[in-house]
Amino acid sequence: MPVAFFRRSATSVAASQPAPARRTANDLKRGETATVCCLKDPQMALKLLEMGCIPGTQVRLAGRAPLGDPLMLVLGDEEYTLSLRVSEAVTIQLKD
Numbered sequence: 001m002p003v004a005f006f007r008r009s010a011t012s013v014a015a016s017q018p019a020p021a022r023r024t025a026n027d028l029k030r031g032e033t034a035t036v037c038c039l040k041d042p043q044m045a046l047k048l049l050e051m052g053c054i055p056g057t058q059v060r061l062a063g064r065a066p067l068g069d070p071l072m073l074v075l076g077d078e079e080y081t082l083s084l085r086v087s088e089a090v091t092i093q094l095k096d
Helices: 011-014 042-050
Strands: 033-037 058-064 073-074 080-084 093-094
Touching: 033 042
Parallel strands: none
Antiparallel strands: 033 058, 033 093, 058 073, 073 080
16 A cells, blocks of 8 residues: 655745743843843733833843842843843743
């Protein structure tokens, strides 16, 4: 019994792949600046909003602890410094 092989078109392969994930504050390199887009975790969002992580705010990664956690973000023009755990930083999504 012959076996039939079907060829996928390039459009069907591209359509089946998930969209690329949005960058988070944890993805920033030291000294890199980005703009907050949205907050991913609704439970963490209130805490982050109260600390100044408001959508549209510029953030800059000032540094990381030697083992990578926590990290230090500088928010906005007033140079407000915020120290966050990596688990909190991954909930801050950035604009491209």
